[in-house]
Amino acid sequence: MFFALDIAVFLLMATLCAHAIRQPCACAALLLGGLKVNCSTLNLMELPPLPLDTTELYVQNNRLTTVSPGQFDKLLSLKRVSLSGNPFHCDCRIQYLRNWLLKNRAIVLKEPICVSPSFVAHKAITELSDDYFSTCVLERCTDETYNIILGLMLIGVIVLLLCSFRLARKSTFTLYIDESHVGFQANYFHSMKPKHRRRLLTVLSEVSEDSGSHNYKENLERPPVNMELLPQVLDVLHKKHNIKIKAS
Structure with missing residues (x-):
């Protein structure tokens, strides 16, 4: 047996x-x-x-x-x-x-x-x-050890990317406007970050098209912004581009 x-x-x-x-x-x-x-x-x-x-x-x-x-x-x-x-x-x-x-x-x-x-x-x-x-x-x-280390590194990269996207969506900048002026030129935007400046110029173009003005189309590099359009600019920046503006 x-x-x-x-x-x-x-x-x-x-x-x-x-x-x-x-x-x-x-x-x-x-x-x-x-x-x-x-x-x-x-x-x-x-x-x-x-x-x-x-x-x-x-x-x-x-x-x-x-x-x-x-x-x-x-x-x-x-x-x-x-x-x-x-x-x-x-x-x-x-x-x-x-x-x-x-x-x-x-x-x-x-x-x-x-x-x-x-x-x-x-x-x-x-x-x-x-x-x-x-x-x-x-x-x-x-x-096996190599795969574990590589996996942890990939997870870390993904977490960093997610945090970066989240911070980017909440990014803000402050726009200071002197009330004594009736308008201002685009060169005042040079102190802004390039991505904010490009987005603001795009908004100005959209507002100008909605209002029927053609001056912005002719020269976007130095578009004169009438103070009467400022509320529209602020509204579009806030609603369409998730940019919060603090005017003073």
Whole structure:
């Protein structure tokens, strides 16, 4: 009875392993527990996602040039790994694998070597010194951490944009008019912000069209504004453009 139960568990683990990898790798459950994943000689250019309970991993004789940072960190049950026969390119991206190999030499069957660049060809990856990576920045963030940071940054940008739009809708400026004058010229608007000046000139043009005056159409750069039109200007600015005017 116990033997039949062991066989059932064995078959279940093998099925789950094959489903988790979703690659042409061969996956088998070990009698003593754990999984054996064989991805050797498949022309793989990168490692597939591996089950967390992988105990033995064989990826020799493929086309791997590096191993992504953090790819082995969650495989805490690894007891045997074979990485030889791959054309590893030993630049800054190989630093993670080099550090991992130094910590796990006991479980590596045959030490992988560099194939390129030429000045480190045929050299074991673990023989690369710290000085060799002195100009590199070790990539410490996994894909998951990177996605979280990127998501938070996007949320921050969206919040800033929403706040900016809200403040823009509530923007105000003060228009000071001396009552002793019967009119004023557009050059008095130069102290205003450009966007407010353009919007005010547009309103003046609209008011002039409604009142039948053609002077504003002829010269919008210096339109004389009659004080009799001022109430209409203030009303249009407030209702159509959401600009509050404080006249004094």
